[in-house]
Amino acid sequence: MILSTGQAGLIIDNFIAIDQFGTDPDVKYCFLSSGHSRYCRKLTSKWQSDGIYCSPTTAKLLPVISSRKKGCEIPDKWIRPLDLNVWHKMDGFRVMLIDANHAPGAVMLIIEGDRRTILGRILYTGFFRADARFYQNVIGLSVLQEKKFDTVCIDSTYVDFTGEEFPSRRSSAKEAANLLRMLKCNGVDNVAVSVPIIGRESFLTNLSRELKCRIWLHPERFEIAHILGINGDFSNSKEDTYIWTCSQTESEQVLSMTDSHIIITSMLPNVMSNTSLK
Structure with missing residues (x-):
């Protein structure tokens, strides 16, 4: 069953x-x-x-x-x-x-x-x-x-994924890095990446290394990175970088209070109503 x-x-x-x-x-x-x-x-x-x-x-x-x-x-x-x-x-x-x-x-x-x-x-x-x-x-x-x-x-969150292929973590980071480079060339000074409190660690690490730029994490997430032993690619000071992270619930506040652009790191927009396992 x-x-x-x-x-x-x-x-x-x-x-x-x-x-x-x-x-x-x-x-x-x-x-x-x-x-x-x-x-x-x-x-x-x-x-x-x-x-x-x-x-x-x-x-x-x-x-x-x-x-x-x-x-x-x-x-x-x-x-x-x-x-x-x-x-x-x-x-x-x-x-x-x-x-x-x-x-x-x-x-x-x-x-x-x-x-x-x-x-x-x-x-x-x-x-x-x-x-x-x-x-x-x-x-x-x-x-x-x-x-x-x-x-x-x-x-079954992604059982009805509509894309041809689910992207790998590394390819997702490369695509995001290319987008960030384009935004930087167009004069964008700050970009926030929307991530949950836990998850996307490989994506953020690959993104940091692609861009050769550390990423700011809020205190709890920075502590998590320290526990996992990957905090070397990240910063707890916004002055060190133009790439920040925020939660999905913080996205609207970030947009309203800063000039930042936000990158949403989710494939859910490519998921139709789940019917396969009902």
Whole structure:
């Protein structure tokens, strides 16, 4: 069975939650597949559970991500990192996390019941990117190929992509670099690149190196870059560069208060109404 997962996440047998953080007292295990804002928006400091299971990278980033909004800080005691590519024994099931090749720390989850009588074997993809790099993960790919799944819960955001080919991260950065060079030649002094709080790290790194110019990141995002060990291509001072970053919600404010141009880094305009998996 194939299910399309939206923003609601998934509840399994009323005691396992993936990317869903409600108040159901029967839920014993909560998994977070990514630090993406879509999945973290329901996490607040008032949320109570035994813990949040996630990848080691997400565990490092989650305190920074959650600190952006007052009252949403996630205490360290709730965060329980699980290593990738190995089975973890839980109460009545086991789980494996596999690199989803998306935002840093993003994982797919394989959940398997002890006797496969109730849970069966479930693959939850979350956000993922199935490009050449994804297929270089020999261990994760071998597990996906050798397992027969009773249920596949797949993120279908781009299943109805209307373009001929989904661009690679490097080609996207080259195209953006060419656009920035053109704007610079036309006298544009400041350009803001719209990015989420987490994600687009490879794009921004490639863009910085293409232009041989550092990119300004706001404090939280600069801290994330430092945690990931890629802050050398970025700056926390706007005076160092003419390329800034902003969130999508900040775009209108940037346009109204500055003379900046904004580059939107999303393929969503090329997605039609999703009907393929309904």
